[in-house]
Amino acid sequence: MPSTATDEALLIAALRRGDETAFVTLLQRYGAPMLRVAQSYVRSRAVAEEVVQETWMAVVTGVDRFEGRSTVKTWIFRILTNRAKTRGEREGRCVPFSVLIGEDEDWDGAVDPERFGHPAYPGHWSAAPSDWRTLPEQRLLGRETLERFRDAVHELPPRQQQVLVLRDVEGWSAEEVCIALDLSEVNQRVLLHRGRSKIRAALEPYLDDVAATALEAVA
Amino acid sequence: MTAPGLDCRDLVEIVTDYLEGRLPAGEVERFEAHLAICDGCDVYVRQIRTVIQLAGHERPHELPRLVEHLLPAFRTFRRGLL
Numbered sequence: 001m002p003s004t005a006t007d008e009a010l011l012i013a014a015l016r017r018g019d020e021t022a023f024v025t026l027l028q029r030y031g032a033p034m035l036r037v038a039q040s041y042v043r044s045r046a047v048a049e050e051v052v053q054e055t056w057m058a059v060v061t062g063v064d065r066f067e068g069r070s071t072v073k074t075w076i077f078r079i080l081t082n083r084a085k086t087r088g089e090r091e092g093r094c095v096p097f098s099v100l101i102g103e104d105e106d107w108d109g110a111v112d113p114e115r116f117g118h119p120a121y122p123g124h125w126s127a128a129p130s131d132w133r134t135l136p137e138q139r140l141l142g143r144e145t146l147e148r149f150r151d152a153v154h155e156l157p158p159r160q161q162q163v164l165v166l167r168d169v170e171g172w173s174a175e176e177v178c179i180a181l182d183l184s185e186v187n188q189r190v191l192l193h194r195g196r197s198k199i200r201a202a203l204e205p206y207l208d209d210v211a212a213t214a215l216e217a218v219a
Numbered sequence: 220m221t222a223p224g225l226d227c228r229d230l231v232e233i234v235t236d237y238l239e240g241r242l243p244a245g246e247v248e249r250f251e252a253h254l255a256i257c258d259g260c261d262v263y264v265r266q267i268r269t270v271i272q273l274a275g276h277e278r279p280h281e282l283p284r285l286v287e288h289l290l291p292a293f294r295t296f297r298r299g300l301l
Contacts, residue, residue, distance in 0.1 A: 018297035024286065031285045049285070056289050060296055109232065111263075116228040123226030128259030132269055140269070141276050149273055168274030174239065193235035200270045207269075 008072040015063050027056065030073065033170045034080050037181070040158035041084035043091050051087055055080040070179065073172075077180030104157050110197035130208045134215045145207070152202035156195050163188055164195035225253045230260050234267055 014022035034055065038048035058079050066075055118124040132140070139145065153161055153169075162181055166172045172180075178188050230253055236242045237250050254261045 020290070020293065020297070023293050024290070027286055027289060035285065049288075052285065053288055053292070057292060057296070060293060109228070110234070111228075111231045113228070116226070118227075123228040124257075125227045125259035129262045129266055131262050132266055135269075141273065145273065146277050149270075149277055153277075164274070168271050169277050171275065189235060189239060189241065192239075193232075196235060196267055196270055197231070199274075200266050203270065203273075204266075 004071075009068070012063060012066060012068070012072060015060065023060065026059075026072070026076075030076055033166055034077070036165050037077065037080060037162050038084045040161050041081070041088040047087060047091070048084075051080065051084045055083055058083075071176070074176060074179040078182075081181060104160070104194060107194060110193070111201065129204070130211060132207055132211050134218070135207065135211045136214055139210050139214065140207075145203070145210075148203055148206055149199065152199045153195075155202065156198060159183075160191045160195035160198070163191040164199070167192055168196070225249050227253075227257060227260050227263075230254075230257075231263060234264055237264075238267070238271075 011022045011026060015026070031052070034052045035048055038051040038055075039045060042048050042051060055076065059076055062079075066072070070078070115125060115127040116123050117126040119126070153164060156164065159181075163177055163183070166177045166180065167174070174185065174188055174192075177183065178185055181188075183191070230250065233242060233246070233250065237247065242250060254264060
């Protein structure tokens with residue numbers, strides 16, 4: 001298997017020749033996360049799709065100018081976020097960099113503070129989380145859990161959503177996300193932290209239930 | 220259970236730094252020492268790992284429409300190219 005860099009260089013070369021397979025390969029690789037990122041900048045799904053389509057056209061027409069100084073992925077996402085930002089601003093839905101954290105007004109810590117009311121040891125668990133290791137894999141990764149996961153992701157503020165999807169759903173590195181979304185390393189990590197914490201909290205009642213039921217079935 | 224120097228309340232706020240490998244060396248030791256004696260936090264970190272694992276299984280399936288829209292545009296563009 002060729003390394004990603006070789007693979008991408010080949011794809012770009014093919015795209016320059018107008019190769020349709022190369023185009024579809026890139027589309028399959030980045031189309032879905034692009035749509036998600038675009039959607040968190042603009043109001044409607046339709047506008048997000050437009051932004052993604054414009055971006056692809058910009059990629060195809062601009063591929064001769066791609067110099068390989070960044071990866072193909074970050075190059076494409078920089079084009080995307082610039083366009084999405086412009087559209088979002090026109091719609092009055094911009095998320096200025098300075099209020100990145102401010103978009104999250106109700107943040108009250110990763111876990112409800114009331115759960116750390118240990119009578120003898122303040123700051124320690126009084127309501128500790130339950131072990132999910134009893135969860136059968138097919139329930140954990142089943143349709144219902146994934147649907148709840150998706151709902152929880154949609155509830156996140158836009159920037160947290162973007163970071164979480166690219167990092168944990170798409171498996172990007174922190175560095176790639178920073179470049180593509182124009183974030184500092186620290187901000188990327190804060191957004192990821194809040195996103196993951198909230199999703200855990202959102203899934204907790206459901207997964208606790210499933211885990212408890214599974215345990216009863218064994219007993 | 221309790222561990223010196225690190226409350227459970229603090230641990231849940233640095234779990235991402237820990238998983239990202241961004242905790243300073245001394246902090247890593249403190250973090251892991253706490254986990255070793257605190258079931259609640261040990262379970263909490265496992266839960267976060269479960270969430271990450273879950274995310275890796277969530278593959279979107281919204282591509283067909285995109286391909287449908289973009290392929291004709293690509294072909295038109297390519298005709299200009301050739």
